[in-house]
Amino acid sequence: MxxxxxxxxxxxxxxxxxxxxxxxxxxxxxxxxxxxxxxxxxxxxxxxxxxxxxxxxxxxxxxxxxxxxxxxxxxxxxxxxxxxxxxxxxxxxxxxxxxxxxxxxxxxxxxxxxxxxxxxxxxxxxxxxxxxxxxxxxxxxxxxxxxxxxxxxxxxxxxxxxxxxxxxxxxxxxxxxxxxxxxxxxxxxxxxxxxxxxxxxxxxxxxxxxxxxxxxxxxxxxxTGPELHDIKLDDDLITVRCSPVRKVLITGGDPGAKVVQGEALTECSLPLAMFKRRWCRVTVEDSHGRRAWSNPIYLPPGRTPSITA
Missing domain, CATH: 3.20.20.140 (Metal-dependent hydrolases)
Incomplete structure (x- = not known):
């Protein structure tokens, strides 16, 4: 569906x-x-x-x-x-x-x-x-x-x-x-x-x-703690907004990951080009090691992917 x-x-x-x-x-x-x-x-x-x-x-x-x-x-x-x-x-x-x-x-x-x-x-x-x-x-x-x-x-x-x-x-x-x-x-x-x-x-x-x-x-x-406020796709970027975290991680159907780390991150954008199998997911981790996870994000072929569950 x-x-x-x-x-x-x-x-x-x-x-x-x-x-x-x-x-x-x-x-x-x-x-x-x-x-x-x-x-x-x-x-x-x-x-x-x-x-x-x-x-x-x-x-x-x-x-x-x-x-x-x-x-x-x-x-x-x-x-x-x-x-x-x-x-x-x-x-x-x-x-x-x-x-x-x-x-x-x-x-x-x-x-x-x-x-x-x-x-x-x-x-x-x-x-x-x-x-x-x-x-x-x-x-x-x-x-x-x-x-x-x-x-x-x-x-x-x-x-x-x-x-x-x-x-x-x-x-x-x-x-x-x-x-x-x-x-x-x-x-x-x-x-x-x-x-x-x-x-x-x-x-x-x-x-x-x-x-x-x-x-x-x-x-x-x-x-287990953090909140995901929004996830948006724009061309070949994914933008994540969340409660303050120390890490935003994009993984998916291919080995490897895209990671942004810092203190009290609430928004960041990462590239999607590595996900050749056309899906990814978002993980965020706060300063206590607690995490939140998106559902799988399926990326159809084309310059502008869409998000589905």
């Missing part, structure tokens, strides 16, 4: 976490307490995505009663069909599932279950690929995916939080995917705290269907 980049879309950015677990599966806290923590941390929405396993009676946690005029929830689950090359089960994020979504059939494969979830209205993500040792062959089989979970705050404690390498390879192979960051918060005593990684979704309202539509269209960026 050919869509415009989020900064030019109507509405505003809404901050949310797409991957969270409650005591309905292996999380430590009830949904009400989790929602309170995110709401008080300044979040606009939350998806509680409990593990959709038989041992938990296939929970699809109903959080509709937690919605207010200023905070909303998306219903979802983490799906675990068998199997990947190196694991007995998959980890597939499905945000936007309807209540009553049927459990997997005994012989239902991961691609089949993901297609069924997407057909039911869900946004489909490959959860923590690095932590799951997901291979390129595994990932390419999941043809219903909308996105790759490129940063997972819980997996970062195992030094496997970053999954951009897999996303870059998949995009180079022609898969049009977006990329999101998430907490994967369980709130167990040994876990890192929540509210560490999020998406900023551009939509006209907090209506759950509006948020889901924006996620599916790629109208969002991800962050």
């Amino acid at each position: 050919h869509v415009t980049f989020p900064f030019n879309e109507p509405g505003r950015f809404w901050r949310g976490n797409l991957h969270t677990h409650s005591d309905r599966s292996d999380g430590a806290l009830p949904p009400e307490e989790i929602a309170r923590r995110y709401r008080e941390a300044g979040y606009d929405f939350l998806a509680i995505t409990d593990h959709f396993r038989a041992k938990y009676n296939f929970p699809l946690t109903d959080t509709r009663q937690l919605r207010t005029s200023r905070f909303t929830t998306l219903l979802g689950a983490e799906l675990h069909p068998p199997r990947t090359e190196f694991s007995s089960e998959w980890h597939i994020l499905a945000v936007g599932l309807p209540l009553g979504f049927p459990p997997p059939e005994p012989d239902e494969s991961a691609p089949q279950l993901a297609r069924r979830a997407r057909g039911a209205g869900a946004f489909i993500g490959m959860a923590h690929p690095a932590a799951s040792l997901l291979t390129t062959a595994d990932a390419e089989s999941l043809d219903a995916a909308h996105a790759v979970e490129v940063y997972n705050a819980l997996s970062a404690r195992e030094d496997r939080g970053d999954s951009w390498h897999l996303a870059d390879v998949l995009i180079n192979r022609g898969h049009r995917l977006s990329a999101y960051a998430a907490d994967d918060a369980h709130f167990q005593p040994h876990d890192p705290p929540g509210c560490a990684a999020w998406v900023q979704v551009r939509a006209e309202s907090l209506d759950p269907q509006a948020l889901l539509a924006a996620l599916k269209a790629g109208h969002y960026y991800s962050s």
